[in-house]
Amino acid sequence: MTDPTQPRRRDAGRTRQILLEAARTRFARDGYAATTVRDIAEEAGVNVALINRYFTSKEGLFEACLTTAVTDVRKDENGVPVDGIAEGIARRVGGSFDDDRLRVALLLLLRSSGDDRVDDLRRSVLHAVSEKLAIAAGGAEPDDAALLRAQIVLATTLGIVTLRSSLGLQPLTSATEEQLLGPLRDLVQAVLPGGHPPHR
Amino acid sequence: MTDPTQPRRRDAGRTRQILLEAARTRFARDGYAATTVRDIAEEAGVNVALINRYFTSKEGLFEACLTTAVTDVRKDENGVPVDGIAEGIARRVGGSFDDDRLRVALLLLLRSSGDDRVDDLRRSVLHAVSEKLAIAAGGAEPDDAALLRAQIVLATTLGIVTLRSSLGLQPLTSATEEQLLGPLRDLVQAVLPGGHPPHR
DNA sequence: CTGCAATGTCATCATTTGTTTACTTGTCGC
DNA sequence: GCGACAAGTAAACAAATGATGACATTGCAG
Numbered sequence: 076m077t078d079p080t081q082p083r084r085r086d087a088g089r090t091r092q093i094l095l096e097a098a099r100t101r102f103a104r105d106g107y108a109a110t111t112v113r114d115i116a117e118e119a120g121v122n123v124a125l126i127n128r129y130f131t132s133k134e135g136l137f138e139a140c141l142t143t144a145v146t147d148v149r150k151d152e153n154g155v156p157v158d159g160i161a162e163g164i165a166r167r168v169g170g171s172f173d174d175d176r177l178r179v180a181l182l183l184l185l186r187s188s189g190d191d192r193v194d195d196l197r198r199s200v201l202h203a204v205s206e207k208l209a210i211a212a213g214g215a216e217p218d219d220a221a222l223l224r225a226q227i228v229l230a231t232t233l234g235i236v237t238l239r240s241s242l243g244l245q246p247l248t249s250a251t252e253e254q255l256l257g258p259l260r261d262l263v264q265a266v267l268p269g270g271h272p273p274h275r
Numbered sequence: 276m277t278d279p280t281q282p283r284r285r286d287a288g289r290t291r292q293i294l295l296e297a298a299r300t301r302f303a304r305d306g307y308a309a310t311t312v313r314d315i316a317e318e319a320g321v322n323v324a325l326i327n328r329y330f331t332s333k334e335g336l337f338e339a340c341l342t343t344a345v346t347d348v349r350k351d352e353n354g355v356p357v358d359g360i361a362e363g364i365a366r367r368v369g370g371s372f373d374d375d376r377l378r379v380a381l382l383l384l385l386r387s388s389g390d391d392r393v394d395d396l397r398r399s400v401l402h403a404v405s406e407k408l409a410i411a412a413g414g415a416e417p418d419d420a421a422l423l424r425a426q427i428v429l430a431t432t433l434g435i436v437t438l439r440s441s442l443g444l445q446p447l448t449s450a451t452e453e454q455l456l457g458p459l460r461d462l463v464q465a466v467l468p469g470g471h472p473p474h475r
Numbered sequence: 476c477t478g479c480a481a482t483g484t485c486a487t488c489a490t491t492t493g494t495t496t497a498c499t500t501g502t503c504g505c
Numbered sequence: 506g507c508g509a510c511a512a513g514t515a516a517a518c519a520a521a522t523g524a525t526g527a528c529a530t531t532g533c534a535g
Binding site for chain 2: 159227254257266
C-alpha cells in the first residue's frame, strides 16, 4: 500500500536536516523558551523523540541551529564587495524570499538559550561581522572608533530585520529593497569612514 | 521582634509596584516565555500568588508592564526638541544609569507574549514614535518615505539598545554617551530629512 | 532469505509552570 | 480591645514540557 513512486526511505541525515530547518525558523521567530520541542517536531512532521536522538537535547538542537546560522553568515561575508555596503544590507534585509535563510540566521544570532558558552559564540560572530564591516569601509585594521561605527550600522541592520519580521511595523515591513536602498546609502556613507568626512 | 524603625506595613499598592518593577526588568532582559512567575516573585521578595491576585495572570502582569513602558515612552517623546535628535538618542541609549528606565521600556516594546491585542499595542506605540521622529525631523505630516527613514533611525536605536543590553557587544557596550554622539549625529543628519539634501 | 543494526514510534516519567484554594496574619475603624 | 476586612502565605493541582526506555519497523549485508 506504500506509494512506490515516492523514493521515501528512512534517512537519518534527511530527517536531521528537516528537524534543523524547522527548529531554525521556530527559534528565530519565537525565541528559545517560547518554542517547545513538540512544536518543532510537529512542524518537521517528525517524532518528538528524534530530537533527543539526533541532538541530545533541546539545547543541543539550538546550538546546532546557531552553528548553521554562523556558517550562513560567514559564507555571506565573503560575498561583500568593498564598495556597495549599503546595497548588500538592503539586499539582506529586504531581498527576495530566497534570501530568507540569511535573515533567519541573523535573527537566530539575537536569540539566547541562556547557555553562556553559546552566548559567547553569538557575541564572537557578531563581533567578527562588525570587524569585517569596518575593514570593508575603512581599509586597514580598525580602531575602536571605527569598530563602534560599524557596530552601529550592524545595529541598524538587526533592528530593521527585527522590526520587519517580528513587529510588522509599517511602512518599514512593506518597503522593497529599492526603497530601502536610498536611506541605507545615506546612512552607510555618513556613518562609516570612507564616505563624506566624518567630522565636520 | 519586628523592627519598629522600619515603616514596613502591608501596602497593596506598594507590593503591586514592586512586582511591576521586578517584572519589567525580567521581562525586558529575558523575554516573556523565559521569565517565570516564580522568578519575578522571588526578585520582588513577594509571594507568587500575589501576581495572580493583583494582575490576574502572567499575561495581565506583562500587559501592565507594557502599559508602564508605553507611558514612559510617551512621556519621553514630549521632551524631544525639534533639533538635537541625535543628542536625544545618544542620551537614551547610552545615558547614565538613572535613565535606565527608558531603556527597559524600549526593550519591553520588543518583547512579545504571543497575545495579538498586546502586540497591536506594541506596534502602534512604535509607529507613533516613528511618526513623532519624522515630524521632528521634517516638520509637516510625513509621507511614507519620510516615515520609512524615521523607522530606520528607530531601528538603529532599538538595535543599539539590544546589542548593548543582551549581547554585550564590544566596544559598543562600553561606549559612552559622548562617544556615541558623533556617529549618531552623522547618522541622523544623513538619514532624516532636514540635514544634508537626502538625494544627491 | 535472514538476521541485525539503524531508524522510527509509543507510552511514560520527573519537573516545571501557571493558577487556585484554604488558611493565617496584620490593620484599622469602632 | 475587638472584630471584620484586607494583605499575605503555604500547599496543592492540572497542564505542559523535556527527556527516556522499551518496543516496532525498515532496510541492507551476508
